[in-house]
Amino acid sequence: MSAPHTASSSAVLTELHRRWLAALEPELPGALQLRRQVHADPHLSGLEEPTAQVVEAALGVPMEPVALTGRAGRVGPPEGPSVLLRAELDALPVREATGVSFAAQSGRMHACGHDVHLAALVAVVRAAAHLDLPLGLVPLLQPREETYPSGAQDVVASGLLAREQAVAAIGAHVHPGVPPGQVATGAGVVNAAADEIEIVLTGNGGHGAYPHRATDPVSALGHIVLGLPEVVRRTVSPMHPAAVSVGHVQAGEASANVLPSEARLLATMRTTDARDRAVVPEQVRKLAEHQAKAFGVVAEVRITAGEPVLYNDPDLVDLVDAWLEHAGLEPTEPMRSLGADDFSFFGEVVPSVMCFVGVRVAGHDEEPPQLHHPRFLPVDDAVGDVARALIAGYLAAVELHQR
Numbered sequence: 001m002s003a004p005h006t007a008s009s010s011a012v013l014t015e016l017h018r019r020w021l022a023a024l025e026p027e028l029p030g031a032l033q034l035r036r037q038v039h040a041d042p043h044l045s046g047l048e049e050p051t052a053q054v055v056e057a058a059l060g061v062p063m064e065p066v067a068l069t070g071r072a073g074r075v076g077p078p079e080g081p082s083v084l085l086r087a088e089l090d091a092l093p094v095r096e097a098t099g100v101s102f103a104a105q106s107g108r109m110h111a112c113g114h115d116v117h118l119a120a121l122v123a124v125v126r127a128a129a130h131l132d133l134p135l136g137l138v139p140l141l142q143p144r145e146e147t148y149p150s151g152a153q154d155v156v157a158s159g160l161l162a163r164e165q166a167v168a169a170i171g172a173h174v175h176p177g178v179p180p181g182q183v184a185t186g187a188g189v190v191n192a193a194a195d196e197i198e199i200v201l202t203g204n205g206g207h208g209a210y211p212h213r214a215t216d217p218v219s220a221l222g223h224i225v226l227g228l229p230e231v232v233r234r235t236v237s238p239m240h241p242a243a244v245s246v247g248h249v250q251a252g253e254a255s256a257n258v259l260p261s262e263a264r265l266l267a268t269m270r271t272t273d274a275r276d277r278a279v280v281p282e283q284v285r286k287l288a289e290h291q292a293k294a295f296g297v298v299a300e301v302r303i304t305a306g307e308p309v310l311y312n313d314p315d316l317v318d319l320v321d322a323w324l325e326h327a328g329l330e331p332t333e334p335m336r337s338l339g340a341d342d343f344s345f346f347g348e349v350v351p352s353v354m355c356f357v358g359v360r361v362a363g364h365d366e367e368p369p370q371l372h373h374p375r376f377l378p379v380d381d382a383v384g385d386v387a388r389a390l391i392a393g394y395l396a397a398v399e400l401h402q403r
């Protein structure tokens with residue numbers, strides 16, 4: 001049995017939800033226009049100012065700059081606790097191949113659906129204009145999701161969440177792997193922590209005909225590359241998802257008979273457990289240094305910390321799922337992967353949920369192009385579904401706060 005207070009406040013929220021969804025409908029045509037305008041003129045990470053200006057104007061609420069090219073605002077009660085709703089501003093260096101009338105011509109593309117997220121957030125905020133929101137709603141236009149330094153990390157460092165007394169953060173991301181009409185939330189870890197490993201090996205080099213007189217960083221590098229999966233296998237429990245993948249190796253010039261004096265690799269490290277995240281780099285360092293020693297070269301290992309684990313708060317997830325159903329969307333299996341999203345920086349500060357919203361890609365019902373693909377273009381319905389997911393997140397955060 002719920003207490004009378006809970007019963008009445010849930011009735012208030014249910015009525016708010018009904019009115020919000022009703023107010024959303026007339027906002028959607030304008031949001032679709034905005035989506036096309038933003039899609040046609042994409043801007044890369046760190047250079048999002050033109051997009052921020054267009055979206056800020058469409059929002060129609062006062063916004064403050066944050067994290068250089070980002071914006072944050074507030075609607076509802078001007079003081080007290082708030083819920084942060086995040087949309088990303090940046091596009092990718094991808095040459096668009098969708099062929100639609102509003103396709104970008106610049107060699108840059110909104111191939112990750114951020115145009116949809118921005119339009120949805122605008123519709124949500126505009127629809128809330130005449131509603132009595134119980135907590136502040138902080139729309140965040142976040143820069144630099146796709147590159148470092150992470151925009152989310154900079155937003156957290158700016159003190160925005162503390163200033164606005166944020167009690168939760170909600171993100172929604174379109175996903176072609178989720179059926180349309182469904183939304184994947186899922187309690188616990190849904191994305192990995194992503195860190196970068198750089199190994200530089202320095203030797204003397206020499207003549208390829210006299211390798212016995214040289215110290216050869218190439219051989220050492222080869223052994224290290226092959227040893228990295230073994231480090232993971234011997235360090236991380238097989239019950240914990242983790243991976244180290246080498247994405248770049250480089251040594252010498254285009255010459256067959258010169259042994260170079262330097263070799264370098266870059267690898268990404270994905271972990272889902274805090275201990276693993278701390279221990280794997282130590283073991284990578286050990287492997288690199290000892291292999292280098294065996295080959296008579298010197299290893300330098302640098303680890304650059306990236307996104308933390310993306311963790312969906314279990315209590316918040318339950319509440320979000322209920323509001324999603326209430327909006328006619330079907331909560332479905334979590335989208336767990338070793339991918340990373342810098343939304344996870346917010347989850348380190350406040351309870352958060354990332355909703356992966358199922359979308360249809362026109363003309364690709366069988367095998368839709370994946371995120372970051374030159375033909376990834378969710379249909380217009382995606383804007384409304386992302387908006388409904390953000391509203392579900394806001395209401396869930398209010399409920400969690402009122403408990």
Ligand SMILES: [Zn+2]
Nearest residue numbers: 112113114145
């Ligand atoms: Zn994205």
